[in-house]
Structures are given as structure tokens and as C-alpha cells.
Amino acid sequence: MELFWYIIIALVLAIFFVLDGYDFGTGIIHLFYAKEEKDKRVIAKAAGLFWDSNEVWLVAAGGMLFMAFPTFYASVFSGFYLPLIIVLWLIVFRAIGLEFRSQFNYTMWTSIWDKSFGVSSLLLALFFGIALGNIVRGVNLGRVEEGKSLYEAHYFFLPLWDSSFSPLSEHPGVIDWFTLIIGVIAVVTLAIHGATWIRLKTASSINEKLKKVIFNLTIVLLVLTVFSIVVWQIVNPNSLNNFLEKPYLIIFPIIYLIGLFGLLFIKKIKKDSHSFILSTLLIIGGITSSLASLFPVILPSTNATNKSLTIYNTAAESYGLSVAFNWGIIGIVLLLIYFIVQKRLMKGKIDKMDYGH
Secondary structure, three states, X not given: OHHHHHHHHHHHXXXXXXXXXXXXXXXXXXXXXXXXXXXHHHHHHHHHOOHHHHOHHHHHHHHHHHHHOHHHHHHHHHHOHHHHHHHHHHHHHHHHHHXXXXXXXXXXXXXXXXXXXXXXXXXXXXXXXXXXXXXXXXXXXXXXXXXXXXXXXXXXXXXXXXXXXXXXXXXXXXXXXXXXXXXXXXXXXXXXXXXXXXXXXXXXXXXXXXXHHHHHHHHHHHHHHHHHHHHHHXXXXXXXXXXXXXXXXXXXXXXXXXXXXXXXXXXXXXXXXXXXXXXXXXXXXXXXXXXXXXXXXXXXXXXXXXXXXXXXXXXXXXXXXXXXXXXXXXXXXHHHHHHHHHHHHOOOOOOOOOOOO
């Protein structure tokens, strides 16, 4: 049952990053490439019409974590308290930017909320990437000093950064040079995803230009991917062991590589839906590869005193998991119905759809 819920939660999180990921990416493209008001309006619409339904998946993932892996939930929500609060405020400002920009037709007014939408989208992508970097790097569970655990074995707390800015520090912060690299990879990946979404859903005048943007960002992502794998070996020399011991897990990096190398041919891709599928594979492959490299661990311990958190030592009792199964199925069915209805109502190009009035 633990494995079942692990797969379901991983799937829900992947869906969230695919769906809300294009909202983040749309905001990044809006910030740097939308110059004319007609483009700003339609690109903001490409995110504004979808963001609230997409974030339902994040709420669902949080609820499932609390239900299935309460010890892990308690650990990360206390340990990552500061970045989680930052993410919460960024989500608020992104939503406000989308909802407020069209309320008044004044240049200064729309400019303020455009910046709110763009900057908060950029920082959300960065912080979610940094969060993934913290998961694969691990934390000092129990805050061990000189071989003694100062807290409970599953507890930790991280400052935003420490003076060394190193992932190899005994007490690393949330942000260090390794997690920042993963954060930048997330920004580039979601910018690509947002660009493919804009091309799919709008007739923006910058759509043709976005092909070149996607190609250039894919080259950057390829370089960053190779670089991150190299530095990952410095941070955790055993990071690829799972793929050697369980060769079937190699399917997840292959999914990522299909998306990555497929987008190198973006200039030859005629259907916008095909490029969007490739950027979706990038996100799914990246997330699942990271999780597969750790499995069954879900939060590594960087000390030898306290064990890493796994799907087995953080799970709820079997009775609770079995009861949750019934309610979880009902919740997922309702979520899928909501998702399907919303996407059907918003199918096709959204340029002429009304939003923000």
C-alpha cells in the first residue's frame, strides 16, 4: 500500500508541474518577450484561464502526503518552513497579477501587475527547482553535531543559506550552489514548457520567434543537464546506483532525453501539440528520474546517525492507508472530472476568450 500511494502522489505532483508548469513558463515568457500590449494580454490569458484549476493538483498532493506519509509531511513542512512561506506569497502575487492587470486600462497599472505575474512566476520556478535540489541532496536529519542528534530523528530546520553556500556543509541552507543549479534548470525547463504552451493555445505575434527561443533554451538545458549530473556526483557519489542496480528505472531518464533531443528539432516541428508533448516529457522525465534515483528514500539523511526517510518508515498505519484508498479514489475521480470539463471548455485557441473583466 505504501508503494501504491507513493506512485499516486508522484503522479499527481508530476501532473501539477506539467499543468501549472506551463503557467510558470508563460509568466517567464511574458516577462522577457511580450513587448506589445496585444501580446501581453493574450499571453496572460494563456495562464489566467487555467492557473486556478491547475493548482488544485498541488492541494491534492499535499492532502495525500498528509494522509499517506504523515511523518514525511511533518518533517518537510517544518524543515522547509521559510521557503514554503516564500512560495505561498509568490503564488498569491502571481494570482493577483493575473486577476488585477485587466481591471483598469492604465499603462502604469497593467505594468505593475505584469511585473508581479512575471517575476513571481520566475521565482516560483526557481524555488520549486531548489526544493527538488534539497530533496536529492539530503538534509541533516535530527541536526547531528559531533555524532549526537539534537532533535528527533525525522526533524530538521534549514536557513535560507549558510555562510559557506556549500551543499557539503554539515548544516547546509536551502539555497547553495548545487540547489541553485537545479533551480536554474527548473526555470529553463518551465520557460520552454511555457513557450510551447503559448504556441499551442494562442495566435500571438511572437509565436514564430518562440521557436528560436525554445531552440536556444534547449541548448542551454542540455549543457546544464550534463553539468548537473557531474556536480551531483560530487554531492552524492552514489546518486546513480539505483539505475545500475535496477536497470528498468532507466526508462525515466530516457523519457527526459526524448523530450530534450526532440526539442532540438523544434524548427522542423509543424504541429504545436507535438512540441508541447516533448516539453511535457521533459518535466515528467526529470521529476521521475530524480525520484527513481532515491527510491525508496524520499528524504536522504546527510549524517550516519539518523536514517533517511523512506516510504516505509514515514507511512501511516496500514488500516489508515486502506481507508484512505477508498476516499482517495473518490477524490481523484472528482479531480479528473473537473480537469476534463475545464479543458473541454477551454479547448482550441484562447485569443478571443474573455478573462479579467
